Amino acid sequence: MSFPRQYARTRRFTLGAPSRFRISPDGRRVAFVRSQHGTDPQGALWLAELGSASPQAGAEQGAAGDTAGDMSAENTEVWHERLLVDPRSLAEDAGDIPPEERARRERARETGGGIVSYSTDRAMRTAVFALGGRLYVVSLASGEPQERADGVATGTPRELPVATPAVDPVLSPDGSRLAYVHNGAVRVLELDSGVDMVLAHPGTGAGETPEETSDTVTWGLAEFIAAEEMQRTRGMWWSPDSRAVLAARVDTAPVQRWHLADPASPESTPQQIAYPAAGTANAEVRLAVLAVPEARSHPGPVEPVWVQWDRAALPYVVAVHWSATAPPTLVVQSRDQQQLCLLTVAPHSGSSEVLRRESGQPWVEIPSGVPARTGSGALVWIAPLADTYALNVDGQAVTPPDLYVRAVVDAGVTAPEDVADGLPLASAARETVLFTASTEPTEVELWAYDPQRGLRRLGEPGGMQSGRLRGGTLVAQRRSLHEDRVHTWIERAHTPTHTVVSHAQRPELAPPRITLMRSGQEEIRTAVLLPSWYEPGSGPLPVLLDPYGGPHAQRVVAAYHAFLSPQWFAEQGFAVVVADGRGSPGRGLSWEHALAGNLADPPLEDQVTALHAAAERHPELDLNRVGIRGWSFGGYLAALAVLRRPEVFHAAIAGAPVTDWRLYDTHYTERYLGMPEQESKRYAHSSLLEDADRLERPLMLIHGLVDDNVVFAHTQRLSSALLAAGRTHTVLPLAGVTHMPADEVAAENLLLLQVDFLNTALLTTSGHRE
Template sequence: MSVRLASFLAVVTALTACQPAPEAPGETETAEPALTIERLHASPSLTGATPRSLTFSPDGSRVTFLRAKDDDASVLDLWAMDIDGGEPYLLVDSQVLAPDERELTEAERQLRERARISSTGIVRYDWDSQGEAILVPLDGDVFHVDVATGQARRLMETPEYETDARISPRGNFVSFVREQNLYVIDLESGEETAITSEGGGLVSFGMAEFVAQEELGRRTGYWWSPDEQYIALARVDESPVDNIQRMEIGADGSARVVDQRYPRAGTDNAIVELFIAERATGTRRQVELAQTDDIYLARVNWASDSATAYVQVLNRMQDQLTILTADPATGEAAPWLVENTDIWINLTNDFRALSDGTVLWTSEDTPGGFRHIQHRAADGSLINQVTSGDWVVGSINSVDMDNSLVYFTGWIETPLERHIYSVPLDGSAAPTRITSGDGRWSARFGRDATRFIGTYSDPQTPPQTALYAVDGSRIRWIEENALVEGHPYAPYLDDHITPQYGTLTAADGTELHYQIFLPADFDPNRQYPAIQYLYGGPHSQQVHRGWQSLRAQMFAQRGYVYFTIDNRGSWNRGREFEGQLRHRMGSVEVEDQLVGLDYLKSLDFVDADRVGIWGWSYGGYMTLMATLQAPDAWAAGVAGAPVTDWTLYDTAYTERYMGHPDANFDGYEQSSVFAHLDSYETPLLLIHGMADDNVIFANSVRLYSELQQQRADFEMMTYPGQRHGVRGEDRSVHLWTMIVNYFNHQLKDEG
């Protein structure tokens, strides 16, 4: 193993070389930190005011965003700021529109769970095309808000719950799903029209099925044409999908059996068909997606002239993506582009149909699998490669057709920093970086691509949002969120610990990035317990130079070294880096985490006998696999909501990375926790929500049973009514008090 040390470690090594041997563990106590677990989860958020869902009004005169209430960080309101000047102002108060928001339906609850929305109040909104009104779904109904007057009109007041409400592209209609059917309201006449009426039971129209929401990043099932003449809509038939009966134990002790159509790996998916409906008549024409119905409907986009719908279709194994062009007048479709890979296809939202009939698109069909921008002709042929190189394009932000420029987010200089760049549409010059700093940026551009809303953070700077010109110069703050007196985090700033960064080398020579938080009042002559945090799975990057979760501060300020390494298989390093776990999850990830552990234990200030490990979801799975494959490596572990057997998880995610169980029996066997359970030795705390509809509770129940059969000693905590995450201030305080106490007991011998 070769190691390239960060500069701070060179200093620590030099200091250690001329100092006495480290003190024995426990000789010096760490002062009780000011940052308590209770304050960490109270309101207002310690991160400060962090506006979300930022966008420009269509006329470019305002910026709108969602902001949490000062006295309750879980409730969101809609705010606005005029571009020409003035302070941000409250545009729509959620509690004025709906003082007593009714209970969510199961469909809406699942939509929010899939989108990881834990807030209440206004959680989404939609501008009309003229910038005169905003659509606000709230309280199960839909409000149409006049921006000039602030007056809100409730478009319906029904006992049913309306979901996925949107304003049509030209602002003449509002569409929504009710009782598994798609409806449209004419805003001028108020007339409501059912586009479909056959939905009900196991059949729905205009909705995304479970795996599309959870694993494909598609949370809608209908798409307006720009001229409002057509609506492309999905028909979903869940009758082939296995019915998984889950026992949900509620917070009040009640129990109910929930029938959930959950397609486990190797079983049948829902049948998804695509139709294009004429809005005026309701006439529907089916688009043939493939020769088989065992496919995934991935994305639908429209040409700017509404003459063509572009339909992205994945095969079941997700190693082939076909983009079809469909004629809305006939439903006839033909292949426009086909991509194949021996790894898997990663979907994006980067398809941009331009006004001249050409298309911008990002693809990983490049050397090394690095995602880059392509400019394609109307017939799908490649005009030119816009970007290239051993780095990753994150997403296309905007296209300036007048100046032939493309703006995008990417990781060019280092995978730890994310910046905004511009590049000529013809690819004739290298990208130009337009943002500054050593952290992470995100951006939302206006329609004319002359300004953007930019949000920046780094390890010492919580998210700051401002309005910027396209050269990167700041025009004005939207939310400076400065760490000054009055900021929620200001009282704790003196104790803030900044992570240090470095790289290690995997067994195959691959460079791996890590970050490390040193304990409060760090003394190189002491030895400290350490905690290794991990996720480890695809589509996740934990090591970066953005603002970090304050959980790291929580542990470091309590005397722990807090360490994270991104193993092979993680995100933003190209598809070949990610694809090394293909068909063998729980293998190379564990190898690389052990590289990190070996390095951690080699540090003089780390007590090698007192290193713990923890993670949630895939990180919970990794905690189990790491401690079982290296039973004497870690002193204790905490596994939250873990997958324990990939045959229990859903088709789209599992088969993308593992293939079909029938074709990879040995891979599934070795990737299961139960194949390694005879090596159980490391003390574990196991945690799961009893209403988890993603990693279903059965994963942990089976593990509890097997460990009990082995007479193994372990601890467990279940959360009634909680799904894949533990929500709410009181439960969060309970959860993290328990985890900290567990590690204190196992690694510090406290309690």
């Protein structure tokens, strides 16, 4: 199998790798998703649990046992894994995935199928998940395994009697109820009785004679901007006592309508989307507390308790947190993104108070994983400190200025009743905050803080790490430059460390031949990759820059898999340069704010700096043959490079490029460029359209015709401008493709066509295709 085909078939080698971990409060059970081999696109639900050294005895023992620290060497337990749910046994039809779920997966860049997400109760004894618009429940506690014919112990999933199609199921903390969305309505199913009730439908709160259906209103789902730009993928949250749901009501009526048509399917009706382009109206988002009745006497919705805050000044709902140790906490943001407020809400009245306010220019960044609460209710937050981001606990910064905090992952336990075997967890465990941070931007490490033990790094330094921590059990993942698969392990005191196997395929490609360096006075993190077969002094190599180059993303990281596609291009005979310029995370506030008002010049200057620095260190780089390729912002940067710096860049491939920032969404674009009506010069300078007559180098534009993030109009308008200017270029439209190609044949051929284009454009052939 060729590497491009393998790369596509394995979904970039993500299939078969464990992910989406959840840990029980006592730390004795760990649930996760993993498909069964490296080309299996169907995610399955698995459980690892502590038991005796005998797998059978371990299955029988289940969740009962001692807390961490009480086990002796004589009764040391080990972890046992078992398959709970194979989605194929439930006959999921991928074609039946509801549109709302497809949209959610698109926003999350989720390319797999089967079980891609699940929800559990607080004790993690039950899980619910969606397949093909239907909902299923399965026990996570021991004592309910069923032996399949092949000898694999699995749970017994049961389909739930819900209205279909059903999306985004959320289990109540006590496990008795399930909230989900059907046709824009929030519904709740009582698991024991099977009673299914409507809490709010699209007409709720709309007036005296509300309609149950609406083309513009949905309850319980995240709107486009929240999911795409704020990483808020959820639109409803249970109260800790399982008696109410805090839900978002989204009305897209103010948002302009765009239409996406696929010319390859002329019989299909164009898809209409509500797209909030820069300077235009956003969706109206409100929040309400919906009380769940004990018994239903009528089918109508309940009376919402509307959450009150200054929505005109702070229209963006960024995050919601509701734990037993504190009232509901909201994060809301101003449209200019220069104010971020934390509000506490009185759930019975809907009134709110300001708990914390962050203000700053040119914008205030949205911190990841917060707000959160420790077991005692202390607020966990991430706030600027000097030129970095610090972890704040109970209003105090607990990390130093040389540690850049990336995200909060876990914060102790969420309720006083979270105990292990009836005994309260140690106070240190209840107050521990697990977070990711960097001392070097190419690395992300796991750190922990609690008031008793202070700040400490977990595991070996370096690499790209993530994890979960609960009940004294740590689940950690590490990617490094020297491992071709993610390493995942479960760690607990007095228990042998357990490795969670990855079934991901190993790349059929020579190991990346990487040189990491810092370029220019700005010390731009840069990677240079050479062909595995190249011998120093054997001749010059054409150069390919392969950046993203914009904000909120990094390409130069200490992880093997980050360089697989660049190494494949290197094997075709190129020296590949990857650089993270100004705007990329992990370097500090001033580094990120360097893009304020100008999305064009700083990113492009940094790519030129990195190229010249790489050539100084590697004289084999032929600066007379330089190509550049990229996707999304990287596509924009690639096209920008040949339009504005043709003396440096001799060919470009621009995939799904933003060509006119007036066509991109409000939250992202306005953060950097402001409102188009007031900052027309900024938009014009950062646009590609007015530079069309400057094209003098080969340019290939690639774009999915049904891309609902960077719509095809970007490429179409640039192509029209180039045609009007008489400039030759190539356009490769991808029928039926959204923002990222998923079909393996198309994805494979797309890589091969790019190499052919570059070889022709740069007048070279490599002859080393794998």
